[in-house]
Amino acid sequence: MELRRLGESGLLVSAVGLGTNNFAGRLHDEAARLVLNEALDQGVTFIDTADVYGRGSEEGTGGSESQLGRLLAGRRNRFVLATKVGMPMTESPLERGSSRRWILAEVENSLRRLRTDYIDLYQIHSPDPQTPIEETLRALDDLVRSGKVRYVGHSNFAGWQVADADWTARTEHLTRPISAQMHYNLLNRGIQAEVIPACEAHGLGIIPYFPLESGFLTGKYKAGGEGHGRLAESARAGEIMSPANFERIGALEALAQERGHSLLDLAFGWLLSQPIVASVIASASTPEQVRANVAAAEWRLSEAEMESAAAL
Numbered sequence: 001m002e003l004r005r006l007g008e009s010g011l012l013v014s015a016v017g018l019g020t021n022n023f024a025g026r027l028h029d030e031a032a033r034l035v036l037n038e039a040l041d042q043g044v045t046f047i048d049t050a051d052v053y054g055r056g057s058e059e060g061t062g063g064s065e066s067q068l069g070r071l072l073a074g075r076r077n078r079f080v081l082a083t084k085v086g087m088p089m090t091e092s093p094l095e096r097g098s099s100r101r102w103i104l105a106e107v108e109n110s111l112r113r114l115r116t117d118y119i120d121l122y123q124i125h126s127p128d129p130q131t132p133i134e135e136t137l138r139a140l141d142d143l144v145r146s147g148k149v150r151y152v153g154h155s156n157f158a159g160w161q162v163a164d165a166d167w168t169a170r171t172e173h174l175t176r177p178i179s180a181q182m183h184y185n186l187l188n189r190g191i192q193a194e195v196i197p198a199c200e201a202h203g204l205g206i207i208p209y210f211p212l213e214s215g216f217l218t219g220k221y222k223a224g225g226e227g228h229g230r231l232a233e234s235a236r237a238g239e240i241m242s243p244a245n246f247e248r249i250g251a252l253e254a255l256a257q258e259r260g261h262s263l264l265d266l267a268f269g270w271l272l273s274q275p276i277v278a279s280v281i282a283s284a285s286t287p288e289q290v291r292a293n294v295a296a297a298e299w300r301l302s303e304a305e306m307e308s309a310a311a312l
Contacts, residue, residue, distance in 0.1 A: 001043025001294065006278045007178035008203035011120070011151055013080055015272055016297045017046035018290070019209065019283040024054040024063030026285060033071050038287035040078060042294045048181070048207070048281045050084035050125060051110050061089050062113050069115035076116050083110050084155060084181075086125035098128040100139040107143055118147060123181060124154040127161055134168050141174040153179030153204075159194030166202040177204060179278065184208035186217060186252060186270055186309065187245055196276060205278035208271050212264070212282065216240050219253055219263040251312045261299055264292065269299030270309050 002015040018039045023032050039047075047068065054063025065083060072079065085106050088096040096102065111117065122143065124136060143149040154165065154177050162180060169176040180199050182191050185208060199206055212218055214231050221231060223246040231237060249263070256266040271277050280297065284290045301309065 001045075002272075002297075004278045005205070006121070006151070006153075006207075007199075007205035009151055009178040009205075011080065011178065013046040013279040014044050015279055016042075016044050016268070016294050017048055017082075017207070017279040017281040018044050019281040020047060020049045020064045020068060021053045022283050022285060023049070024059050024067040027067075029067060029070065031285070032067055034287050035284050035290060036071055038290040039284075040075075042290055044290065044294065045078065046080045046082070046279050046281075048082045048084075048209075050087065051106055051113075052084075052087040052089060052125070062109070065110055065113035069113050073115060080120045081114065081116065082121035082123060082153075083114070083119055084123040084125040085110070086128060097131055098124050098136040098139075099131045100135050103136065103139040104142070107148060111148065118150060120150045121179065122149040122152050123179070124152075124157075126156045127154075127158070133161075133165050134172060134174075137165065137169050137172070137174045141169075144175045151175075151178050153177050153181065153207075155181035155209075156183070157195070159198040162195060162198040162204065163202060166204070176202075179205045179207055181207040181209055181281070183210050184271070185211050185213050186267055187213050187240075187248060200276055206274075206276050207279055207281055208277060209281045211271055211280045212267055213240055216245070216249070217252075217263060217267040219249065221249075222246075248312055252309065255305075255308055255312065259305065262296070264296040265299045266301075266309065268293065268297040269301055270306070272297055273299075273301040273306055 003012040004015055006013050049064045049068055052061055055061045059066055085103055086098050140152040152175055157180060165177055182195060184191050252266060253263040256263050268280055271280050282293045
């Protein structure tokens with residue numbers, strides 16, 4: 001497994017990361033243990049979770065962190081562990097956002113659930129328009145100085161927010177974010193206009209999530225309704241499974257097959273052929289899915305192949 005630097009930091013992350021938004025919900029402990037064991041065997045050492053993951057499970061909100069805490073006991077140091085803060089944990093307005101009060105309180109809850117005394121990468125889950133970015137960054141800086149957090153990043157920021165956070169951190173001599181976790185894949189390229197240039201200018205690494213667009217980029221979904229399964233029931237089904245996207249899928253799959261690859265290979269390879277991409281976060285429910293994701297990530301596209309994919 002290739003290891004990549006996250007942004008301009010010294011932190012090395014596996015090119016394929018394991019997303020755990022389905023832990024404690026769809027996966028019970030033994031199933032999740034098998035996925036984690038296979039990830040480690042395959043060299044996947046970067047794990048991404050969030051305090052809000054697990055909502056709807058028996059353990060409730062925070063369940064993903066709690067399950068990881070149980071399953072990583074005795075081998076925590078073998079993984080780079082990332083989590084996020086900011087999404088609503090309850091209906092209370094006091095248990096969400098990125099205020100100093102909430103960050104300093106919620107990091108303790110995450111540490112307790114994860115059964116660890118430090119978090120490798122602590123990320124702001126989404127912009128908080130109610131809180132000045134300097135307040136957020138000062139809270140994160142205190143966590144880094146205390147040793148409870150090693151590095152900080154953010155998720156779902158607009159390009160101007162990426163620049164604003166970095167400028168504020170630099171001018172106030174605070175810990176700078178090193179990463180931006182974003183919805184980015186072959187079908188969803190909206191961050192290319194502003195977010196990616198902002199991250200390049202300020203030295204942040206991109207961590208794409210939904211690299212397979214909820215499974216649509218595996219090629220298993222066909223126009224006409226065959227095999228639509230769980231995706232057809234999701235809130236984004238109409239947006240993802242549009243006639244235009246089915247047409248694009250066909251063209252992308254043909255491009256991959258002409259070069260002896262699958263659509264899955266193209267989905268991972270296209271992302272990882274971009275130097276700014278540090279790690280691709282992919283969920284997995286079985287060891288077989290972990291192996292498939294790792295195998296798919298081996299292709300590095302040529303400049304001509306990247307241009308061909310970009311034209312579709």
